[in-house]
Amino acid sequence: xxxxxxxxxxxxxxxxxxxxxxxxxxxxxxxxxxxxxxxxxxxxxxxxxxxxxxxxxxxxxxxxxxxxxxxxxxxxxxxxxxxxxxxxxxxxxxxxxxxxxxxxxxxxxxxxxxxxxxxxxxxxxxxxxxxxxxxxxxxxxxxxxxxxxxxxxxxxxxxxxxxxxxxxxxxxxxxxxxxxxxxxxxxxxxxxxxxxxxxxxxxxxxxxxxxxxxxxxxxxxxxxxxxxxxxxxxxxxxxxxxxxxxxxxxxxxx
Amino acid sequence: xxxxxxxxxxxxxxxxxxxxxxxxxxxxxxxxxxxxxxxxxxxxxxxxxxxxxxxxxxxxxxxxxxxxxxxxxxxxxxxxxxxxxxxxxxxxxxxxxxxxxxxxxxxxxxxxxxxxxxxxxxxxxxxxxxxxxxxxxxxxxxxxxxxxxxxxxxxxxxxxxxxxxxxxxxxxxxxxxxxxxxxxxxxxxxxxxxxxxxxxxxxxxxxxxxxxxxxxxxxxxxxxxxxxxxxxxxxxxxxxxxxxxxxxxxxxxx
Numbered sequence: 126x127x128x129x130x131x132x133x134x135x136x137x138x139x140x141x142x143x144x145x146x147x148x149x150x151x152x153x154x155x156x157x158x159x160x161x162x163x164x165x166x167x168x169x170x171x172x173x174x175x176x177x178x179x180x181x182x183x184x185x186x187x188x189x190x191x192x193x194x195x196x197x198x199x200x201x202x203x204x205x206x207x208x209x210x211x212x213x214x215x216x217x218x219x220x221x222x223x224x225x226x227x228x229x230x231x232x233x234x235x236x237x238x239x240x241x242x243x244x245x246x247x248x249x250x251x252x253x254x255x256x257x258x259x260x261x262x263x264x265x266x267x268x269x270x271x272x273x274x275x276x277x278x279x280x281x282x283x284x285x286x287x288x289x290x291x292x293x294x295x296x297x298x299x300x301x302x303x304x305x306x307x308x309x310x311x312x313x314x315x316x317x318x319x320x321x322x323x324x325x326x327x328x329x330x331x332x333x334x335x336x337x338x339x340x341x342x343x344x345x346x347x348x349x350x351x352x353x354x355x356x357x358x359x360x361x362x363x364x365x366x367x368x369x370x371x372x373x374x375x376x377x378x379x
Numbered sequence: 380x381x382x383x384x385x386x387x388x389x390x391x392x393x394x395x396x397x398x399x400x401x402x403x404x405x406x407x408x409x410x411x412x413x414x415x416x417x418x419x420x421x422x423x424x425x426x427x428x429x430x431x432x433x434x435x436x437x438x439x440x441x442x443x444x445x446x447x448x449x450x451x452x453x454x455x456x457x458x459x460x461x462x463x464x465x466x467x468x469x470x471x472x473x474x475x476x477x478x479x480x481x482x483x484x485x486x487x488x489x490x491x492x493x494x495x496x497x498x499x500x501x502x503x504x505x506x507x508x509x510x511x512x513x514x515x516x517x518x519x520x521x522x523x524x525x526x527x528x529x530x531x532x533x534x535x536x537x538x539x540x541x542x543x544x545x546x547x548x549x550x551x552x553x554x555x556x557x558x559x560x561x562x563x564x565x566x567x568x569x570x571x572x573x574x575x576x577x578x579x580x581x582x583x584x585x586x587x588x589x590x591x592x593x594x595x596x597x598x599x600x601x602x603x604x605x606x607x608x609x610x611x612x613x614x615x616x617x618x619x620x621x622x623x624x625x626x627x628x629x630x631x632x633x
Contacts, residue, residue, distance in 0.1 A: 369612065
């Protein structure tokens with residue numbers, strides 16, 4: 126098993142940021158700069174074409190660390206964040222660019238390519254989680270959450286179905302075709318975000334994915350707006366969701 | 380114009396509760412026991428068959444008062460909370476009881492009866508709001524919110540469409556038939572709650588009502604569960620929604 130190696134460290138605003146590698150996988154771990162040692166862990170998956178330290182990742186991580194005292198880990202998906210692209214990656218990226226340039230639907234390519242990436246990413250995530258749980262400040266006893274939209278959902282749904290260590294998840298903004306069958310095996314609490322006016326994902330497709338989860342507790346948050354207009358308050362909602370389910374109190378009205 | 384008369388006062392846990400009347404209408408106003416004088420006002424509508432001080436009303440009011448420092452007012456709907464029932468009320472209540480006892484759908488009766496009650500309740504609410512705004516601690520300048528599910532939505536949607544003083548609203552758990560046309564005239568921010576497994580309200584009906592609002596900012600919260608199983612965390616979400624839109628800060632993660 127590959128162990129975790131820290132490669133860089135920085136701190137600001139009460140948050141420590143440590144870059145790490147687990148084998149070929151590059152990641153980042155955000156933690157409280159001070160405070161109690163052991164705390165729950167939230168894994169976050171980034172969107173397609175971005176990377177582990179994209180602004181959305183850093184912003185959500187800061188909310189989770191400073192609001193709840195959690196650890197937050199993100200890894201670069203295969204072919205993302207400077208990780209090498211395969212010939213398959215190059216073909217699919219080119220196909221997405223051609224479709225976009227031609228004004229053709231990019232959805233079918235995203236669905237099939239992200240399903241392929243998930244096959245590579247799920248074992249990487251599980252090895253990374255093994256390695257993270259070796260750290261004394263995380264350990265194997267604490268609860269683990271997963272938070273990822275877009276490609277973060279395409280990878281997170283099969284990851285969550287495969288790994289019983291994940292006990293609460295925030296997903297959303299993805300098509301049902303490649304994921305609904307897998308979602309039927311997921312029973313943990315789920316918060317699911319979709320955009321009511323998504324120009325790429327038909328409304329019934331997003332709804333069908335939400336419907337597929339077997340979770341007794343699941344909540345759909347559908348916001349007016351287009352594909353990339355998920356409101357920032359959904360990140361705050363996710364923080365409260367994880368606070369409820371991973372066991373740290375968040376200051377909220379009584 | 381009928382003015383507001385206070386008829387009883389009590390305080391507990393930092394919240395002052397004052398019963399009042401405006402003409403024939405009976406109401407309650409919850410306020411911070413101490414603190415800055417003038418504050419935003421949230422009007423709340425209770426569900427069918429309950430009353431102004433039902434546990435859901437008192438619980439939500441306490442959250443809004445202690446969390447945000449708001450004033451919160453609830454009035455008894457016509458025929459509710461000890462207010463006299465008309466012959467029409469008695470006929471409709473009997474019809475609902477018969478349908479329930481016979482295992483027949485109660486929805487069509489609720490829809491038509493609540494539309495009737497809304498015609499009586501909207502002018503009562505507007506007169507009550509006039510009178511509440513005469514109070515120095517409320518005034519005419521501050522923002523006003525509306526929060527009501529079930530019958531509270533059947534009354535609140537036409538009230539909000541009619542009264543431009545209401546600038547943010549939480550609705551939900553109602554059929555579209557009697558309300559969708561009116562909802563199309565509403566443009567303020569809306570949070571809308573529905574139950575994914577509602578045994579009375581067909582899923583497409585609740586969704587059609589959410590879809591009808593013309594609001595640029597609107598959010599659907601759909602929770603797994605039956606008609607009466609709206610999760611308690613939706614009340615906390617409503618508090619944060621009003622804090623965002625009525626201008627008081629709530630302690631939340633950064």
